[in-house]
Amino acid sequence: xxxxxxxxxxxxxxxxxxxxxxxxxxxxxxxxxxxxxxxxxxxxxxxxxxxxxxxxxxxxxxxxxxxxxxxxxxxxxxxxxxxxxxxxxxxxxxxxxxxxxxxxxxxxxxxxxxxxxxxxxxxxxxxxxxxxxxxxxxxxxxxxxxxxxxxxxxxxxxxxxxxxxxxxxxxxxxxxxxxxxxxxxxxxxxxxxxxxxxxxxxxxxxxxxxxxxxxxxxxxxxxxxxxxxxxxxxxxxxxxxxxxxxxxxxxxxxxxxxxxxxxxxxxxxxxxxxxxxxxxxxxxxxxxxxxxxxxxxxxxxxxxxxxxxxxxxxxxxxxxxxxxxxxxxxxxxxxxxxxxxxxxxxxxxxxxxxxxxxxxxxxxxxxxxxxxxxxxxxxxxxxxxxxxxxxx
Numbered sequence: 323x324x325x326x327x328x329x330x331x332x333x334x335x336x337x338x339x340x341x342x343x344x345x346x347x348x349x350x351x352x353x354x355x356x357x358x359x360x361x362x363x364x365x366x367x368x369x370x371x372x373x374x375x376x377x378x379x380x381x382x383x384x385x386x387x388x389x390x391x392x393x394x395x396x397x398x399x400x401x402x403x404x405x406x407x408x409x410x411x412x413x414x415x416x417x418x419x420x421x422x423x424x425x426x427x428x429x430x431x432x433x434x435x436x437x438x439x440x441x442x443x444x445x446x447x448x449x450x451x452x453x454x455x456x457x458x459x460x461x462x463x464x465x466x467x468x469x470x471x472x473x474x475x476x477x478x479x480x481x482x483x484x485x486x487x488x489x490x491x492x493x494x495x496x497x498x499x500x501x502x503x504x505x506x507x508x509x510x511x512x513x514x515x516x517x518x519x520x521x522x523x524x525x526x527x528x529x530x531x532x533x534x535x536x537x538x539x540x541x542x543x544x545x546x547x548x549x550x551x552x553x554x555x556x557x558x559x560x561x562x563x564x565x566x567x568x569x570x571x572x573x574x575x576x577x578x579x580x581x582x583x584x585x586x587x588x589x590x591x592x593x594x595x596x597x598x599x600x601x602x603x604x605x606x607x608x609x610x611x612x613x614x615x616x617x618x619x620x621x622x623x624x625x626x627x628x629x630x631x632x633x634x635x636x637x638x639x640x641x642x643x644x645x646x647x648x649x650x651x652x653x654x655x656x657x658x659x660x661x662x663x664x665x666x667x668x669x670x671x672x673x674x675x676x677x678x679x680x681x682x683x684x685x686x687x688x689x690x691x692x693x694x695x696x697x698x699x700x701x702x703x704x705x706x707x708x709x710x711x712x713x714x
Contacts, residue, residue, distance in 0.1 A: 331504050332453035335444050338399075338503060339462035341496025342436055345410065345489045347469025348477075349430070351569045352562070353489070354552050355482040360422055364550060368674025370423045371549050372667040374430035379664035385435050386655030390648070395443045400500040402439060403493075406432035410493035413486040429493065436496075438654040445638070445650065460580040467573040474566020482562070524649055525656060529707045532699055533592065533640045537657055539696035540599045540633040542665030543607060543689040546673045546682075551610075554682050558613070568619065572626030579631035587635040592643065593704035595636025600700055602628030603693025611686030629693070636700075644712050665692075 357367050389398035409432060412425030441459065448455035477484055524530055555565050587595050606625040614622065637657050645653040669692065673685040 331447055332458050334499070334503055335440070335447070335453065335458050336461035338496060338499040339440065339459065340465040341492050341494075341499055342406075342433060342440070343462035343466040344469045344473075344492035345429075345496070346433065347466040347569075348473050348485050348489050348492070349433075350548050351470060351474070351552050351565055352477055352482055352485045353426075354549060355556065356485040357422075357426070358553065359483060361419060362423075364553065364677050365674045366419075366423075368549060368670045368677075370426050371430065372671035372674075374427040374434070374667070376664055376667035377427070377431050378434045378659035379667075381431075382435060382438075382655050382659035383652065386438070386652045389439055389442075389655075390651045394505065395439070396500060396503050396505070399436070399439055399443065399503065400497075402432055402435050403497045403500050406436060407490070407493040407497040410486075410490040414490055429489070434658060435655070438658040439651070441638070442651040442654050445642070445654075456580050456582075460577050463573050463577045463580060467570050467577065470566045470570035470573060474563045474569075477566075478562040523713065524645065524653060527712050529703070530644065530653075530712055532703045532706065533596070533637070533644070534657060536596045536600065536696045536699035536703060537633055537637040537640075538665040539692045539699070540596065540603050540629065542669045543603045543692040543696070544629065545666045545669035546607070546677070546685045546689050547610070548666070549670050549673070550677055550682070550685070560616070564616075568623055571620050571623040572630075575624045575627035576631045579627040579635070587639040591704075591709065592636045592640035593700050593707070595632045595639065596703065597697055597700035598628050599630075599633030599636060600693050600695070600697030602632070604690045604697065605693075607686045607690040607693060611683040611690070613683070633696075643709060644707070646711060646714060 354367050357370065362370070385398075385402070389395060392398050406429060409425050409427075409429030412428065413422060416422045416425045444453065444458050445455055447453050448458075473488065476488075525534075552565055555568065556562075560568070602625050606622060606629050609622045610619070641650055641653045641657065669689070673688060676685045676688060
């Protein structure tokens with residue numbers, strides 16, 4: 323019996339997320355260690371990470387505009403995933419630090435494009451009743467979690483040198499999945515295409531800019547954690563397996579919120595969710611900067627449910643309520659390119675120098691200040707936005 327789109331759209335997109343997030347589950351905790359083995363120092367790692375993230379700001383909106391004009395979103399997903407896999411494979415064959423850095427930047431840049439493009443396709447499928455957005459998106463976190471635990475155990479035995487081949491396999495799997503994604507789940511149908519005139523109208527809207535800045539500062543405040551936590555925790559004597567478990571603890575909290583709290587986001591509203599994320603970021607990064615004992619560090623990691631998931635759901639809810647449907651892909655990509663992109667990129671570069679010059683604690687305290695700023699912006703958003711569409 324042939325399965326309906328309702329039966330197979332969710333699992334196929336879940337496995338597509340899986341390929342992306344298995345790579346992320348290796349890259350975030352362990353890739354800095356792999357780069358260090360290739361001779362990169364903290365500042366150079368910061369530049370590689372930062373350059374790829376800043377590039378999202380420069381080119382991400384153009385890719386989103388192009389994707390918004392595709393009759394079938396699978397085409398844009400397939401092309402971007404191809405370059406994603408190409409960058410990961412390049413790590414295995416690139417001779418010298420310059421080409422290794424270029425391959426790493428391409429891989430991370432493409433990942434930053436894939437997340438909002440995939441999220442948009444899945445969000446549209448959710449609106450059409452083909453799948454459940456929170457559950458499907460949480461599948462990526464489940465794969466990420468499993469990679470933190472199993473990947474940490476694997477790399478503890480094989481060594482961090484095995485990180486690059488594992489990432490190449492994951493990216494290749496994601497590319498294969500683009501040929502299996504169902505037609506219709508992310509199809510634009512008869513939606514009005516976005517014009518060049520409307521994107522500037524969105525990014526010049528003061529309410530959108532406030533939400534953008536709040537979400538961007540919260541996600542950008544993860545810069546030190548993403549780029550350097552492995553290096554510091556390894557210096558403190560934690561094993562690769564323990565570091566993987568620390569990351570997994572945060573992701574378990576994230577999964578819990580993603581699968582259960584979409585209703586809370588609709589009830590409390592985007593501004594409240596962003597405010598929770600900003601306040602939690604200020605507290606979390608101060609606590610980690612103070613280097614608490616391991617049991618307390620595991621408890622602090624539970625705050626990832628707020629610093630990532632609450633802020634993420636708040637941003638998604640804002641886009642769903644405030645942005646016209648035809649501009650959601652563009653809005654999602656702008657959120658990603660500024661938050662996970664430009665803000666994180668700049669913060670990573672600056673933090674690399676702060677880390678080298680003053681140590682880990684000041685770098686984490688800088689991230690806490692970003693969280694505090696995001697909290698204040700979320701309170702401002704609550705005051706200036708009426709909760710409706712920014713324009714039709």
